[in-house]
Amino acid sequence: MSLGYKNNINAAMTAVSNIFIDEYMETANGEYVKVYLYLLRHEGENMEIPDIADTLNHTESDVRRALAYWERAGVLAPERELMEEAENSGAKSAENLQNAGATSRLGKMNEQKSGTAVPMDEWSSQNVPSMEKTAIPDAGNSYDRMKRLSADEEFSALLYAVQQYLGKTFSTIECEKFAYFYDVLHMSCELLEYLAEYCAEGGHTSIRYIEKVALNWYQAGIHTQDEAREHSMKYSKDTSAVMKAFGIMGRNAGTAEQEFMRRWFKEFDFDSAIVTEACNRTLTTTGSASFPYADKILTGWKENGVRTLQDVEILDKRRQEKQKKSAGTPKQNRNTSGNRFNNFEQRSYNYDNYVWADIRKREKS
Incomplete structure (x- = not known):
């Protein structure tokens, strides 16, 4: 190391390809480089986009853009592992299921000038079943929006209030997110204050979680605090039923788990009795709390017109x-009338x- 400095961190190391440094790093966005280095450090580990976003103080969209950039550059390559259909209840065998689903690992760069890469698995959060949703408006130019809203006293008061609820000072990204909720999604100050209160009470103060809830409310057509409170109460009750059925205690549902439950209760419109029955069958068959397995069961029931436990x-x-x-x-x-069978x-x-x-x-x- 030159410039009169020496490296004071000589513990476990992560090797970075010279090809990456010489051919790719110079022209890449610095935030994209951070994402790549983080992936390289955790090569072979199971990671999800929300975890990376939290660690690097990015949004999930930022991380996805970085992955897409490195894919286009040939540094990373996606590979989707599809789960096979099962024979019973629309589910797959337990043995296959335990090996199914996409995990995250970094594709190693080929030490050639061509910059080819071996495939990298899709992220598990992207492997959640796709669903038809209300289109989310594009964020547009965040800088212009923030410049315009800087003179909006109501918005300034909103930012102060939600920071008090969440117990932290907002970063630029967090301010821009609330500006998006307020100006693009047209959520009222009352609703956004309740959003901050609701997330804080659940111990969730990260902007990615808050954004997830806000978009969920937007897609559900929620416009008032009362509607949000009613929606949240029902969701919490259904979520608790699933977590209890799976024997999951002491933690909140993860992002992918929440998406599965949203699918079951909102898209499929199943009640908690049907969903917990699928959870019970999942535990009996696999011995584990597998949300993908339960989803296969419930998808099969939905396709067969199931509405009640009697239908099951x-x-x-x-x-x-x-x-x-x-x-x-x-x-x-032969005649077996005289034997014991x-x-x-x-x-x-x-x-x-x-x-x-x-x-x-x-x-x-």
Whole structure:
């Protein structure tokens, strides 16, 4: 190290390719470089975009733009691992499920001038099922908006109030986000103050979480504090039911988990009884609180027109009858009225030849 300085940090190190430094770093945005270095440091670990955004004080959109930039540059390459359809309840087998879903790892750069890269998995937060949502207005020019709103006394009072609720001084990005909620999404000061209060009470003060809630309210058509309070109470009740069914205690639902639950309760319009039944079946089958597995079950029920638990029972019976027909009933080639298997109820289980041979052997004895 030159310029009269020496490196005082000589602990565990992260190697950065010279190709990256010489060919890519010079022309890249400094924030994009930070994202790449963070990924490089955590290569092989499971990460999500919200975690990176929190650590680097970026928005999730900033992180996605950085990933898209490095993908276009050839430094990173996305690879989506699709989950297979399962045989029962629209879910996949537990063994496959445990290996499914996208995790995050950094694609290693090929040490060639071409700058090619080996694939990197998609982020788990991007692997949440896609849903039709109300279009979110574009943020536009944040600088011009902030310049215009600097003379707005109502907005200035709003910023002061929400910072008091959240117990922190806003960064430029956080101010711009609330300007977007106020000026573009046309949320009232009363609603935005309640937004800050609601998030703070739940222990969530990061702007990415606040933005997530704000956009959720916008898409739900919420315009007043009373509507937001009613919406939040119902959501909290449903969320608690799912977390309890999965045996998850001592933490709040993660971003991807919240998105799954939004899908089940809002898009599918299922009540908590149906959703918790899917959670119970997930635990029974997989032994773990797998939201993707439960989603496969609920998607299958939605596609089959399920609205009540009685509908689930009917669907189960239909599936069992179908399985019996496909498996077939073993033929009886002799009179068994005098043996001890007289009242044996023939089922459609798919026994292999060894098992059937063993049964016949015991019949003759």
